[in-house]
Amino acid sequence: MANDSRQQVAMFEIKKASEAEIAKRDDLAGKVAEALAMAGFTVHRDVNQASATQGALVWVDPAEDSRGGVFVQWLINPSLSRAAVESAQKGEIQSSAFLYFSFVTEHMYSTLIAILGSAGFQAGDGDDDMSPYLIRVEG
Template identity: 80%
Template structure:
């Protein structure tokens, strides 16, 4: 079976420290911040978490959490091919603008950030020191 190798305990501790600083900076900017990636089904605001993998998937990540009803409505529109529906347009607008806003705020707080290059989550932000 495939096993994911974890980063060293020292590396994970550094990532956790960075994630805490990122969460603090975003909270100071007025965002509701969540840090438990396993408890996001009804959470709204910003998710900051650490992936402990010892490869390119590992690191500190930030994502905007949209209300599940809007996500569902947008997904249904997409499945129906209704790319111009108000739900899909609104979902896209919010997602794109919050992605840019979070990057700008984190850069303003002196973090090095960029796109995580994750095909499954195109608006995922990777944070470096």
């Protein structure tokens, strides 16, 4: 039984990219964060603190496969995020909180892509169904 458990855990293990690749991603993430800061954005780099912050979040996913890379996401004030979630859970997708959240999220997504593009980065959709406004950045 214990052996079966270890085999199941191994199936879900995420392989990390090489140290050289992660260093390359970290360098790119630093340049992305610097470009956004120069444009006037508040930039955060700690994905583990995302729920308590607002502004642009820039982070590196160390996964070896296509899930890995450098990502950017716009973080709205946590109180607005909570209000939008509460509205959605109640089926109130026409509430002012939900509409405001949606408007800001959609516009900041396209704005961040445009700003990153103007700074020389290749930025586009992160192709993540669980996070539809996730931006993937390449050098």
